[in-house]
Amino acid sequence: MENKFFFDKHHEELKKVLSIFTSKHRALLDVEREDEDQHALEITKELASAGLLRLVVPSSYGGAFETPDVRSLCLAREKICYMSGLADLMFAMQGLGSYAITLAGSEELKQHYLPKVANGEFIAAFAITEPFAGSDTGSMKTQATKDGNDYIINGSKRFISNAGIAKFYTLFAKTDPNAGNKGISAFVLDADTPGLTIKKLKLISPHPIGELEFNNCPIPKNKMLGLEGEGFKLAMRVLDTFRASVGAMALGMGTRALDEAISYARNRILFNKPLTDFQAIQFKLAEIATELEAARLLVYRAAWLKDQGERITREAAMAKLFATESAQHAIDEAVQIHGGSGLIHGAITERLYRDIRATRIYEGTSEIQKIVISNQLLK
Numbered sequence: 001m002e003n004k005f006f007f008d009k010h011h012e013e014l015k016k017v018l019s020i021f022t023s024k025h026r027a028l029l030d031v032e033r034e035d036e037d038q039h040a041l042e043i044t045k046e047l048a049s050a051g052l053l054r055l056v057v058p059s060s061y062g063g064a065f066e067t068p069d070v071r072s073l074c075l076a077r078e079k080i081c082y083m084s085g086l087a088d089l090m091f092a093m094q095g096l097g098s099y100a101i102t103l104a105g106s107e108e109l110k111q112h113y114l115p116k117v118a119n120g121e122f123i124a125a126f127a128i129t130e131p132f133a134g135s136d137t138g139s140m141k142t143q144a145t146k147d148g149n150d151y152i153i154n155g156s157k158r159f160i161s162n163a164g165i166a167k168f169y170t171l172f173a174k175t176d177p178n179a180g181n182k183g184i185s186a187f188v189l190d191a192d193t194p195g196l197t198i199k200k201l202k203l204i205s206p207h208p209i210g211e212l213e214f215n216n217c218p219i220p221k222n223k224m225l226g227l228e229g230e231g232f233k234l235a236m237r238v239l240d241t242f243r244a245s246v247g248a249m250a251l252g253m254g255t256r257a258l259d260e261a262i263s264y265a266r267n268r269i270l271f272n273k274p275l276t277d278f279q280a281i282q283f284k285l286a287e288i289a290t291e292l293e294a295a296r297l298l299v300y301r302a303a304w305l306k307d308q309g310e311r312i313t314r315e316a317a318m319a320k321l322f323a324t325e326s327a328q329h330a331i332d333e334a335v336q337i338h339g340g341s342g343l344i345h346g347a348i349t350e351r352l353y354r355d356i357r358a359t360r361i362y363e364g365t366s367e368i369q370k371i372v373i374s375n376q377l378l379k
């Protein structure tokens with residue numbers, strides 16, 4: 001169901017582009033492959049050819065809008081994720097991994113990185129999480145020590161999407177180890193920097209990801225983003241812009257599950273009638289559809305508010321929390337409606353069941369979203 005009141009004419013145009021993109025590339029998108037890095041790179045090339053990566057970069061550097069149009073980001077993620085979690089990841093990471101450069105990079109850095117993010121030549125990544133600092137970012141240990149014209153990086157990062165295929169990492173490290181969040185600074189680290197080693201991780205569903213280890217990695221000081229000590233604020237600004245869109249991508253997966261469940265239930269005959277004739281099944285479908293619609297309203301309200309220039313800390317947290325939890329529920333019920341067939345390796349529901357799980361963990365777990373929302377209520 002469309003919520004037309006949140007959209008302008010250019011969003012309607014974008015929806016058409018997205019429909020054409022997903023139908024044209026269905027064979028590339030609607031599948032899982034063992035060679036996830038290669039698959040990710042092929043998808044990125046097509047996202048770039050269709051002009052979709054331009055949505056995450058400002059128009060002065062080859063992008064589509066001067067500031068990100070959050071409704072467009074959400075629409076793109078919802079439609080792409082309906083077909084492929086991996087394609088959504090490649091789309092989203094170009095934005096998440098480069099937006100700190102847009103916000104706080106020097107003109108030289110913007111000129112160097114952003115046009116190549118928009119045309120898919122450079123794959124971007126965002127590196128903040130560490131083995132002992134996930135939700136508790138302030139306790140990160142990776143250190144950036146000033147040495148002449150460089151900062152020398154030592155430490156490690158974990159769960160970094162695009163590790164191993166990224167051309168550069170937006171890296172967060174401590175320039176003052178005793179100042180908590182206020183001691184964090186942001187840098188651009190090129191993937192070929194000496195002293196950087198990468199170990200790949202294999203997750204529950206296709207997702208290029210890994211650990212980074214820094215052993216005296218030099219970063220020239222002109223690759224710092226913003227000022228010393230302002231890295232945490234910058235990371236929060238980036239995450240705030242993209243958080244509602246995580247809700248949108250979950251919606252894409254939840255909606256696919258609902259469609260799959262309806263189609264299966266219509267065709268499955270039990271006790272001499274289609275499964276859709278049983279009220280227990282009808283009620284499941286009604287509940288899933290209602291939750292997804294409520295989530296859609298939260299997501300596009302947050303996106304619309306952001307596009308009006310409002311701060312959306314509370315709204316984006318609610319949208320991410322409710323949409324990811326609702327999509328998880330929708331997918332679980334879709335598996336239930338499919339019975340055993342929903343769990344066969346290769347079934348869409350089985351793929352969605354694995355794909356959705358991480359969305360309640362990354363970019364702030366569900367528990368962290370509740371902390372953000374309650375802090376706003378109680379302040």
Ligand SMILES: Cc1cc2nc3c(=O)[nH]c(=O)nc-3n(C[C@H](O)[C@H](O)[C@H](O)COP(=O)(O)OP(=O)(O)OC[C@H]3O[C@@H](n4cnc5c(N)ncnc54)[C@H](O)[C@@H]3O)c2cc1C
Nearest residue numbers: 126127128129134135159160161358361362363364365367
């Ligand atoms: C698929 C995937 C991709 C990712 N991509 C990236 C990436 O590209 N870049 C990056 O930097 N990171 C990335 N991450 C890391 C992700 O952001 C972290 O996993 C997340 O922030 C949680 O951190 P953690 O895993 O260390 O869990 P922890 O922080 O250790 O949390 C463990 C549990 O404790 C709960 N918890 C924590 N604090 C509280 C509290 N105060 N009150 C109540 N409960 C609490 C959490 O909700 C969670 O349930 C990715 C993770 C995944 C799974």
